[in-house]
Amino acid sequence: MTQRDDDPLAGAGLQTLAVRAGQERTFEGEHSEPIFTTSSYVFPSAAEAAARFGGESPGNVYSRYTNPTVRTFEQRLAAMEGAEQAVGTASGMAAILSTAMALLKSGDHVVCSRNVFGTTTNLFGKYLAKFGVEVSFVPLLDQAGWREAVQPNTRMLFAETPSNPLCEVADIGFLSALAHGAGALLVIDNCFCSPALQQPLSLGADIVVHSATKYLDGQGRCVGGAVAGSAEHMSELVNFLRTCGPTMSAFNAWVFLKGLETLQLRMEAHSRNALALAEWLQAQPQVEKVFYAGLPDHPGHTLAAAQQRDFGGVLSFRVRGGREAAWHCIDATRIMSVTANLGDAKTTIVHPATTTHGRLSDEERAAGGITENLIRVAVGLEDVEDLKKDLARGFASLAE
Ligand SMILES: *Cc1c(COP(=O)(O)O)cnc(C)c1O
Numbered sequence: 001m002t003q004r005d006d007d008p009l010a011g012a013g014l015q016t017l018a019v020r021a022g023q024e025r026t027f028e029g030e031h032s033e034p035i036f037t038t039s040s041y042v043f044p045s046a047a048e049a050a051a052r053f054g055g056e057s058p059g060n061v062y063s064r065y066t067n068p069t070v071r072t073f074e075q076r077l078a079a080m081e082g083a084e085q086a087v088g089t090a091s092g093m094a095a096i097l098s099t100a101m102a103l104l105k106s107g108d109h110v111v112c113s114r115n116v117f118g119t120t121t122n123l124f125g126k127y128l129a130k131f132g133v134e135v136s137f138v139p140l141l142d143q144a145g146w147r148e149a150v151q152p153n154t155r156m157l158f159a160e161t162p163s164n165p166l167c168e169v170a171d172i173g174f175l176s177a178l179a180h181g182a183g184a185l186l187v188i189d190n191c192f193c194s195p196a197l198q199q200p201l202s203l204g205a206d207i208v209v210h211s212a213t214k215y216l217d218g219q220g221r222c223v224g225g226a227v228a229g230s231a232e233h234m235s236e237l238v239n240f241l242r243t244c245g246p247t248m249s250a251f252n253a254w255v256f257l258k259g260l261e262t263l264q265l266r267m268e269a270h271s272r273n274a275l276a277l278a279e280w281l282q283a284q285p286q287v288e289k290v291f292y293a294g295l296p297d298h299p300g301h302t303l304a305a306a307q308q309r310d311f312g313g314v315l316s317f318r319v320r321g322g323r324e325a326a327w328h329c330i331d332a333t334r335i336m337s338v339t340a341n342l343g344d345a346k347t348t349i350v351h352p353a354t355t356t357h358g359r360l361s362d363e364e365r366a367a368g369g370i371t372e373n374l375i376r377v378a379v380g381l382e383d384v385e386d387l388k389k390d391l392a393r394g395f396a397s398l399a400e
Contacts, residue, residue: 014080014196018260022075024068035254036068065242069250073257074226077216080195080260081208083228087237088248088256092191092211093119095225099187099209100124100156102240103233106132108155113170115140115163115368116189117211118356124158139367140170150182160189161198162304164342165316165352165376166291166369169300172307176204185233191215191343196267198308207233212248212256214343215313218266219259222252266345266381270313273387274379278315280388286395288318288373314342316352316376319398323372326351329394330375335382336390342378347387349377 009021023033041060043049051057060066070088078086089095100123104110112124114137124135134153138145140163150157157179161170172188179186187207188200194215200208210216212224225248227237241247248256271294278292293304294311304311319325330338336349340356350356357370365371379387 009079015264017079018076018196018263021079022072022257024072033069033072033254033257036063036250038067038250039063063250064245064247067250067253069257070248070253073248073253073260076257076260077195077210077226078228080263081190081228082195082199082201083208083234084231085234086226086228087234087241088212088253089225089227089241090246090248091223092117092189092209092213092225093123094246095209095211095227096120096123096189097127098237098240098244098246099207099227100128100133101244102236103185103207104128104133104155107134107153109134109136109151109153110156110158111136111138111146111149111154111184112157113140113159113163114138115166115168116158116160117164117191118359120158120160120189140168143171143174146175146178150178150184154182154184156185156187158187158189160191161307162192162293162300162312162314164192164314164356165374167293167298167300167312167315169293169304169307171303172200172203172205176206179206180204192312192314193308194263194267196264197271197310197312201229203307206230211343212252212259214341215259215263215267215270216256216343217259218263218343218345220341220344220346222255224248224252224256226256267312268310269381270379271310273381273384274313274315274377275311276384277377277379277387277391278317281315281317281391284392284395286320286398288320290317291315313379314376315379316374318371318373319375319395321373321398323351323353325398326353326373326375328398329391332394332397333390334393335386336377344378345381347377347380347382347390349375352376 074086136149138149176186185206188205190208191211207229210226275294281290292315293300336347339348340350
């Protein structure tokens with residue numbers, strides 16, 4: 001959303017944008033944003049109908065095209081990401097698929113980080129490959145590997161930072177320079193940080209994709225996604241979404257736009273809890289190693305401190321022992337939810353090697369550091385002392 005000079009939100013802070021951006025009150029004067037549960041819209045005249053279908057008049061036609069609640073969400077997220085425009089999608093995967101379908105064609109090549117969401121690997125490696133889009137996977141932090149993977153037909157670089165579950169931090173500026181030198185776009189999956197902690201566009205990325213399912217909602221209620229970037233790129237996305245249909249529902253858009261209002265406050269609280277838990281874990285004799293970029297000894301600490309406002313809510317750690325010890329610690333918790341989801345007020349705990357990263361080969365898991373004794377915690381908003389006690393239950397019986 002480009003801001004006009006007379007826009008009261010011009011130059012406003014992130015928290016003001018989160019609460020105010022994108023709202024257009026109706027004649028009813030509602031204070032809070034309404035949900036427009038309508039599939040289609042009535043035209044005041046046949047001539048206006050013709051003008052809207054012809055694209056000469058900007059009004060609503062059909063909710064696969066535009067919906068006022070979805071538009072409010074899109075404008076708010078765009079303002080928070082510092083993007084000209086954003087589009088809502090049916091899920092995070094729909095956001096990534098739509099970006100690829102709108103901006104790539106058969107014969108194009110993508111360089112994708114190896115350390116991305118598993119389904120993203122599948123989307124590029126299995127489905128886009130079927131339509132003639134070539135993909136090379138590179139370890140996130142292997143800068144020489146990224147350089148070598150770029151080919152004359154490379155049109156897109158795709159990465160997620162920080163990575164799941166080891167919190168590896170990629171240099172967005174490096175990837176941006178590499179992409180632009182090759183005439184390619186840099187796409188960053190900003191799910192783990194959200195715009196409250198990281199704005200990839202300001203660091204040189206061209207496109208940001210989101211699983212709104214995670215922190216944008218923040219309370220585990222809805223599945224959705226979003227893409228943000230320049231008006232030119234977003235117009236390609238809009239055309240794809242209108243034609244192919246993986247659009248966001250009005251109800252979900254309402255949940256996400258209300259979620260954005262508290263996003264920064266929640267991300268600060270998630271980060272505070274995660275740091276406290278990471279520091280405590282480091283001091284436990286049953287813990288071999290903790291992975292959290294907020295810890296000064298994490299290899300990504302300095303870069304994360306420069307690139308992000310805070311370190312986020314996801315951490316992982318290795319317990320002493322193997323799979324049995326890890327499963328024991330997970331099963332001993334009584335507050336945390338044993339689930340692979342993240343970005344929720346409720347803390348979640350999972351064993352990556354046998355769930356989120358279970359489809360990888362043993363060699364791929366070993367190369368990625370996904371050991372059998374690794375546990376990931378997506379730290380929620382409970383009192384952190386209770387989370388420590390919850391993990392201590394498993395540690396206590398390990399020591400016996
Ligand atoms: C969950 C997730 C996705 C996929 O989003 P859905 O909303 O589940 O489709 C993509 N990227 C990351 C980093 C995720 O965590």
